[in-house]
Structure formats: structure tokens, C-alpha cells
Amino acid sequence: MTSKFLLILIVMAIHIGAQAQIADKIKKEAQKQAEYSFELCKHLHQNPELSFQEFETAKRMAKELNELGFEVTENFGGNSVVGVFRNGDGPTVLLRTDMDALPIEEKTDLSFASTKTADLNGDDVAVMHACGHDIHMSTWTGTARTLMALKEEWKGTLVVIAQQAEEYSGGAGEAIEAGLFKKFPTPDYALAYHINPELESGQIGLVGGPVFAGVKTTEITVFGKGGHGAYPQKCIDPIVIASRIVMDLQTIVSREISPLEPVVVTVGSIHGGTRPNIIPDEVKMELTLRYYSEEAIEQVIAAIKRISNSAAKAAGMPDDKMPLVFVSPVETPPVLNNEQLSARLQQAASGIIGFENSIKTSPEMVGEDFGKYGRTAENVPICLIWLGSTSPEEMKKLNAEGKKPYPLHSPRLNPDYKNTIETGIVVMTGNVIELLKK
Ligand SMILES: [Zn+2]
Ligand SMILES: [Zn+2]
Structure with a gap:
């Protein structure tokens, strides 16, 4: 040594x-x-x-x-x-x-x-x-x-x-x-x-x-044409539009984002209507989005807007009554x-x-x-x-x-x-x- x-x-x-x-x-x-x-x-x-x-x-x-x-x-x-x-x-x-x-x-x-x-x-x-x-x-x-x-x-x-x-x-x-x-x-x-x-x-x-x-909170307001629950033909039901949106949102992570990219889209709250026999005028939903990459979250938000608009259009809502997608400015990176x-x-x-x-x-x-x-x-x-x-x-x-x-x-x-x-x-x-x- x-x-x-x-x-x-x-x-x-x-x-x-x-x-x-x-x-x-x-x-x-x-x-x-x-x-x-x-x-x-x-x-x-x-x-x-x-x-x-x-x-x-x-x-x-x-x-x-x-x-x-x-x-x-x-x-x-x-x-x-x-x-x-x-x-x-x-x-x-x-x-x-x-x-x-x-x-x-x-x-x-x-x-x-x-x-x-x-x-x-x-x-x-x-x-x-x-x-x-x-x-x-x-x-x-x-x-x-x-x-x-x-x-x-x-x-x-x-x-x-x-x-x-x-x-x-x-x-x-x-x-x-x-x-x-x-x-x-x-x-x-x-x-x-x-x-x-x-x-x-x-x-x-x-x-x-x-x-x-990262966390972003998003709110979607879905508009419809309210009226009596017994006359659906005279209304456009925002509850049905919102239901379609919720289901279609599930395809963002499964079909649009790379399987190697961690992203979560969760609809945590949905509120619309007051009585069984009234078709309401609007439905509000709150979502939490989780992500790691800025690119992925931008893609998610664009998809939420596109899916929401398509569902409203398919139901016959006019262009000036498309759903409002509000992304909260409070965010956690x-x-x-x-x-x-x-x-x-x-x-x-x-x-x-x-x-x-x-x-x-x-x-x-x-x-x-x-x-x-x-x-x-x-x-x-x-x-x-x-x-x-x-x-x-x-x-x-x-x-x-x-x-x-x-x-x-x-x-x-x-x-x-x-x-x-x-x-x-x-x-x-x-x-x-x-x-x-x-
Ligand atoms: Zn905590
Ligand atoms: Zn804590």
C-alpha cells in the first residue's frame, strides 16, 4: 500500500x-x-x-x-x-x-x-x-x-x-x-x-x-333553449348537449394525446336544471386538467373547445350561443x-x-x-x-x-x-x- x-x-x-x-x-x-x-x-x-x-x-x-x-x-x-x-x-x-x-x-x-x-x-x-x-x-x-x-x-x-x-x-x-x-x-x-x-x-x-x-381549472357553460319538459321538440336541451360533451371529452386523453404523455381530464361537477318537467336554459360544468407539458395542455384546451362547439352545433344551437369555455387564470405549474x-x-x-x-x-x-x-x-x-x-x-x-x-x-x-x-x-x-x- x-x-x-x-x-x-x-x-x-x-x-x-x-x-x-x-x-x-x-x-x-x-x-x-x-x-x-x-x-x-x-x-x-x-x-x-x-x-x-x-x-x-x-x-x-x-x-x-x-x-x-x-x-x-x-x-x-x-x-x-x-x-x-x-x-x-x-x-x-x-x-x-x-x-x-x-x-x-x-x-x-x-x-x-x-x-x-x-x-x-x-x-x-x-x-x-x-x-x-x-x-x-x-x-x-x-x-x-x-x-x-x-x-x-x-x-x-x-x-x-x-x-x-x-x-x-x-x-x-x-x-x-x-x-x-x-x-x-x-x-x-x-x-x-x-x-x-x-x-x-x-x-x-x-x-x-x-x-x-400542472393544474388548470376549466369551466364550460353549455347553452340551450329552455321550455316545458313535455315539449322537447320546441326546445334544445342543454343537458343532452352537456352529456355528449362529457362523453366526448373522454376521447381527448385516449385518442388525441400521445399515450406517452401524462394528462388527466376530469369533469368534477355538472349542474343544470331545477325540476323534472323543465328543460333548462344552461348547464355548467367544472373540469380539472392535469399535465406536465405546455404543448399537451394547449392541445387539451383546444380539443375541449372544439368538442363543446361541435356538440352544440350538432344539436342546432346558433353560432352566437356556442358553449363558453373559461380557463381559470389561477394555475399551478x-x-x-x-x-x-x-x-x-x-x-x-x-x-x-x-x-x-x-x-x-x-x-x-x-x-x-x-x-x-x-x-x-x-x-x-x-x-x-x-x-x-x-x-x-x-x-x-x-x-x-x-x-x-x-x-x-x-x-x-x-x-x-x-x-x-x-x-x-x-x-x-x-x-x-x-x-x-x-
Ligand atoms: Zn392538499
Ligand atoms: Zn398539501
Whole structure:
């Protein structure tokens, strides 16, 4: 063995030893903070607030950051809260959590289940954290606390944002438009985490490249000629036209788009008519469209317009009464994880929780507004990581019964709160320290 080779081995051994030491420190500190975060999570779970109404939640997030010594800005681009902590020279990492809950009536038997209601467009609706944003906030707070306790291990600037209205895709855009990357240090990396009931608590899931789909919402108003249900010959029935449109829309994905291109066209709501004996004047439909490529989504929208018009024409509607196809300007672009950053974070996480717990996941057709953080002129590399949230025992039981865990947005969503939070803190802290290590 040459002395040079021996030296390389010694340096490698020291490096691995130092890494193991940091991993140990992170785990120990995270374990301590997880207790605090779990209590915070119970509080947040019992006090959920709808999108754009996250007033108390935002106050609590600001309080947590103030206590840790962050420079805190409240009501940023709506209810979002931004915190900055400067810990010497080095890169800037942005860590994002979302704050909003959903208009869902909780059906779990948790001791801290939500019984809250809130006003949604004039209706009093039950509210629940059914997308795990309570866990995200608690983990995010726990990570900030852990990073403060381990200040000696990193150098650089930490920017954290508790973002409003993820579920409506209004939060990310408003924060960016309000100058998130201009009024605060521009991040070199932006990270976010989301629970995933399909993975076990203690695991994370990650993939470079496309991870969440783009979302567009479309409304179709179909016009007809209303009248008595007993005189169809004197009317043009928009319910029949709408029914044809719904069926023909099914051929967009199956016949018009390349089978290799991921696209979803779902008609999620259809409303028309009031009584059995009245042919109505119009029918309204709402669609959600999911996509990865801009070209494909443009093709889908053109097809929706063409199919809607053809059905109305075939029924004899005049040219000035063709269906209105309205594509909402509020949209969620696809989330594209930066390949290099994802590989680096996956390796860092594996070094702490083990390779067997760092799962390579597949892209999904659900949407997340975090993608917007990576689509500005600053071109910030972003990475969104899944946090497994179903306890291994529960997963084993479900597998044996041939069942699946309750999905996100289920009134019965039952994450393994404590372990999910603890693993989340470990992984997030480990990721930030990897990017800001001395
Ligand atoms: Zn959600
Ligand atoms: Zn969510």
C-alpha cells in the first residue's frame, strides 16, 4: 500500500466519522424538539383555518420564529410569514411550509380531532387539516429550533416562509409577487416537504425532475333553449348537449394525446336544471386538467373547445350561443425537482436515516404550488420531498387486508404524527446542514 493511498483512506475515514457525528447530533436534538413539535401539531390540528383565513396560524408561526431570534415579516403577500436568520457567510436556503386546512368534516377518533367550522362563501363549513399542513408547520418549526441549537454546524442564511393558501394555489404566487426573492436574501436553494400516506413514517420519498403535475381549472357553460319538459321538440336541451360533451371529452386523453404523455381530464361537477318537467336554459360544468407539458395542455384546451362547439352545433344551437369555455387564470405549474439538488439531498438524507428508508418515488398527477418558487427570473433550484406518514404497523396491517392507507384530503386521514414529525425534523435539518455546511 502506498503512503498516498493510506493518506486518502485516513482522510475518508475522518470524513465519514465526522458525518456520523453530525448525524448523531441532529438525531439527538431532533428527538428533543419532536416533543415540542408534536404538542404544537396537536394545537394546530385542533385549530385549522381555511385558505386565505390563516390569521391565528400565521400569528403562531410568527411567534415561534420571533422566539428563535429570526427577523420576522408578517402579512407578506397576504397571511404568509417570512423569517430570516443570518449565521455568517454562506449560501442561502429557503425552507417552505404551507399553513391552510380544508373544508372537510373530520371523521377520525383522534383525541385532538378538529371540531372547528369557518365561513366559506357564506356557508358555515367544518374545517380539517386533511393534507398534513399541520405536520408540515410543526416539522418546519422543529427544524428551525434544531438548526438554532446546532448553529455551530452550519454557516449561511436561512430564509423560512409559512405560506398561505397552498390549496388554492394563491399562496406561492402572491408571496413571489410581493417580492419574496427581492426583499429577502435570494435563495440558492428552496426546499419543501409534504406528507405521503403511501410511505411509512421513518421513510422519505424523492425523485429528481417532474414530481407534481400542472393544474388548470376549466369551466364550460353549455347553452340551450329552455321550455316545458313535455315539449322537447320546441326546445334544445342543454343537458343532452352537456352529456355528449362529457362523453366526448373522454376521447381527448385516449385518442388525441400521445399515450406517452401524462394528462388527466376530469369533469368534477355538472349542474343544470331545477325540476323534472323543465328543460333548462344552461348547464355548467367544472373540469380539472392535469399535465406536465405546455404543448399537451394547449392541445387539451383546444380539443375541449372544439368538442363543446361541435356538440352544440350538432344539436342546432346558433353560432352566437356556442358553449363558453373559461380557463381559470389561477394555475399551478408542474413541480420540477432540480436533478442535482435532489440527488444531493437524497444522499444526505440516506446518510442519516439509511438508504433503505430513502425511497425513489414516481411523479404524481396531483398539484402543488411550490413549483412557482422555481419558475422566477432568479431560477432557484427547488426540491420537494415526501415524508412518509403511515406507521409501519398500520401499513403491515393494511397490506395484509389488501387495503390502502387513507389518502390526503380524506376525512379519515390518520398520519403517524410523532414519528412523521421526528423523521421530518431529522431529514430537513440534515438537508439544510448539507447545503450550508462549513
Ligand atoms: Zn392538499
Ligand atoms: Zn398539501
